[in-house]
Amino acid sequence: MARYIFITGGVVSSLGKGLMAASLAALLQARGYRVRIRKFDPYLNVDPGTMSPYQHGEVYVTDDGAETDLDLGHYERFTGVSARQSDNVTQGRIYQTIITKERRGDYLGATVQVIPHVTDEIKAFALADTEGLDFVLCEIGGTVGDIESLPFMEAIRQLHNDLGRGQSIFVHVTLVPYIAAAGELKTKPTQHSVRELTSLGIQPDILLCRCEQPLPESERAKIALFCNVRTEAVIPALDAPNIYSVPAQYHAEGLDEEVLRAFGIEGAAEPEMSRWLDIMDRYANPEGEVTIGVVGKYVGLQDAYKSLHEALVHGGLANRVKVNIRWIDAELFEEPDSDIAARLEPMHGILVPGGFGVRGSEGKIASVRFARERGVPFFGICLGMQMACIEGARNTAGIAHASTTEFGETSEPVVGLITEWMSAEGLQQRSAEGDLGGTMRLGAYDAKLTGNSVVAGIYGGTDISERHRHRYEVNAAYREPLEKGGLIFSGMSPDGQLPEIVERPDHPWFIGVQFHPELKSKPFDPHPLFAGFIEAAVKQSRLV
Numbered sequence: 001m002a003r004y005i006f007i008t009g010g011v012v013s014s015l016g017k018g019l020m021a022a023s024l025a026a027l028l029q030a031r032g033y034r035v036r037i038r039k040f041d042p043y044l045n046v047d048p049g050t051m052s053p054y055q056h057g058e059v060y061v062t063d064d065g066a067e068t069d070l071d072l073g074h075y076e077r078f079t080g081v082s083a084r085q086s087d088n089v090t091q092g093r094i095y096q097t098i099i100t101k102e103r104r105g106d107y108l109g110a111t112v113q114v115i116p117h118v119t120d121e122i123k124a125f126a127l128a129d130t131e132g133l134d135f136v137l138c139e140i141g142g143t144v145g146d147i148e149s150l151p152f153m154e155a156i157r158q159l160h161n162d163l164g165r166g167q168s169i170f171v172h173v174t175l176v177p178y179i180a181a182a183g184e185l186k187t188k189p190t191q192h193s194v195r196e197l198t199s200l201g202i203q204p205d206i207l208l209c210r211c212e213q214p215l216p217e218s219e220r221a222k223i224a225l226f227c228n229v230r231t232e233a234v235i236p237a238l239d240a241p242n243i244y245s246v247p248a249q250y251h252a253e254g255l256d257e258e259v260l261r262a263f264g265i266e267g268a269a270e271p272e273m274s275r276w277l278d279i280m281d282r283y284a285n286p287e288g289e290v291t292i293g294v295v296g297k298y299v300g301l302q303d304a305y306k307s308l309h310e311a312l313v314h315g316g317l318a319n320r321v322k323v324n325i326r327w328i329d330a331e332l333f334e335e336p337d338s339d340i341a342a343r344l345e346p347m348h349g350i351l352v353p354g355g356f357g358v359r360g361s362e363g364k365i366a367s368v369r370f371a372r373e374r375g376v377p378f379f380g381i382c383l384g385m386q387m388a389c390i391e392g393a394r395n396t397a398g399i400a401h402a403s404t405t406e407f408g409e410t411s412e413p414v415v416g417l418i419t420e421w422m423s424a425e426g427l428q429q430r431s432a433e434g435d436l437g438g439t440m441r442l443g444a445y446d447a448k449l450t451g452n453s454v455v456a457g458i459y460g461g462t463d464i465s466e467r468h469r470h471r472y473e474v475n476a477a478y479r480e481p482l483e484k485g486g487l488i489f490s491g492m493s494p495d496g497q498l499p500e501i502v503e504r505p506d507h508p509w510f511i512g513v514q515f516h517p518e519l520k521s522k523p524f525d526p527h528p529l530f531a532g533f534i535e536a537a538v539k540q541s542r543l544v
């Protein structure tokens with residue numbers, strides 16, 4: 001039976017619980033255990049799919065088409081285990097399930113309550129779909145003390161009892177702030193947050209203490225004493241130079257050893273860390289650097305493009321170069337006296353990422369044009385591919401009014417609403433009036449690549465599967481004029497209906513994809529499109 005590790009956070013939010021969970025899972029995996037990580041989000045949205053990227057950061061999409069929290073991206077990148085719908089639940093989804101059951105009459109007249117009905121639903125979620133696993137790590141979103149997270153705290157308290165002795169532990173992540181004026185690290189917030197946790201019936205086994213300064217032994221002992229844990233179980237977590245050094249750092253501080261000890265597991269294999277040491281070496285010792293301009297809309301918040309950022313870094317690891325990313329607001333290029341050339345000339349590659357809505361779109365189209373005309377490597381993802389097609393239609397196929405129906409009515413819908421497509425579950429149909437939540441073309445779909453295309457060379461084959469999240473699609477009726485203008489449709493859905501990839505073979509590197517390759521890139525297995533894009537940027541950097 002799988003053992004459970006419940007991870008909670010205290011003091012403040014943004015402590016990096018997700019990265020901590022991912023790193024601990026990576027360490028257990030490096031010791032030969034089979035792991036899976038789950039995220040429990042206390043908010044009332046059914047999923048983050050309809051939330052603004054400014055509110056919640058990127059929406060991470062799984063193979064099975066779930067729109068999930070971005071922490072699932074960290075989990076996948078650190079463990080290589082594909083996340084599933086059953087790895088992320090929100091309080092909203094829990095309530096939706098309960099209310100549906102209540103309306104159906106499933107509760108047979110009982111009063112429906114937080115305890116036991118909400119907590120039972122949370123527990124059922126934690127326990128489902130765990131066959132063959134050694135460890136399930138459950139990260140509880142939010143901070144101890146939040147009203148919203150109470151049912152989750154109660155559920156994991158109950159689970160700890162239900163599972164029986166030695167089957168689950170609690171790891172609490174806290175902050176030990178440094179007060180510069182006093183020159184001291186302060187343990188009081190940690191003490192208070194553990195007290196809050198114990199008042200809910202949860203005694204942590206391990207404390208992971210985030211700190212900017214090394215934690216002196218005396219402070220470690222003090223935390224242990226006041227929080228009722230062993231001194232060795234107070235793990236200092238100093239800020240790391242980069243996220244991929246976190247597993248090795250936590251291992252050096254004894255985190256995985258303490259976890260195994262808390263479970264009473266003795267004689268476990270030492271972790272095999274060569275994969276992480278190689279990544280750290282590549283990261284720390286680049287042989288060159290390139291600068292990539294990302295022209296998008298949500299550039300004020302890096303979390304909005306989390307996976308994209310990581311995939312670009314992975315492309316750099318594959319080529320042993322440092323990737324400098326310049327986040328550029330597409331709206332800057334919409335002003336009449338925009339200095340687009342001055343801003344984009346220093347870039348060795350230009351990327352237009354996924355997005356929604358008309359704002360900044362003309363600036364994105366102008367960036368595509370710049371990349372095409374100047375021979376600068378160009379990568380368009382999802383909306384970025386759609387912008388590349390509109391740019392191609394307007395400027396290389398003579399379709400002056402080319403646009404997308406996403407931006408309003410148009411006489412030349414080069415991009416339009418997809419109303420029908422085939423999925424594993426059969427024919428999917430949508431209309432313009434439908435709901436916004438969970439109704440896009442979501443998750444893994446196959447595509448067929450043209451044999452002699454640039455992308456087939458990059459993938460090393462013609463059959464691919466990639467993750468999607470879109471409502472609009474390039475209109476295949478415009479294929480002929482676009483191809484005459486040099487933009488070749490080199491990847492299509494297996495039924496030949498939906499364009500998946502476009503490329504310009506007469507350009508050093510110009511590729512647009514309807515899917516999100518960044519979601520599947522891993523530091524130890526960089527996505528071929530990102531490895532190829534950065535390789536082209538390296539060549540470009542030698543030219544300019």
Ligand code: GLN
Nearest residue numbers: 354355382383470471472
């Ligand atoms: N807004 C576009 C669509 O729905 C692109 C979506 C995206 O970039 N993820 O098709």
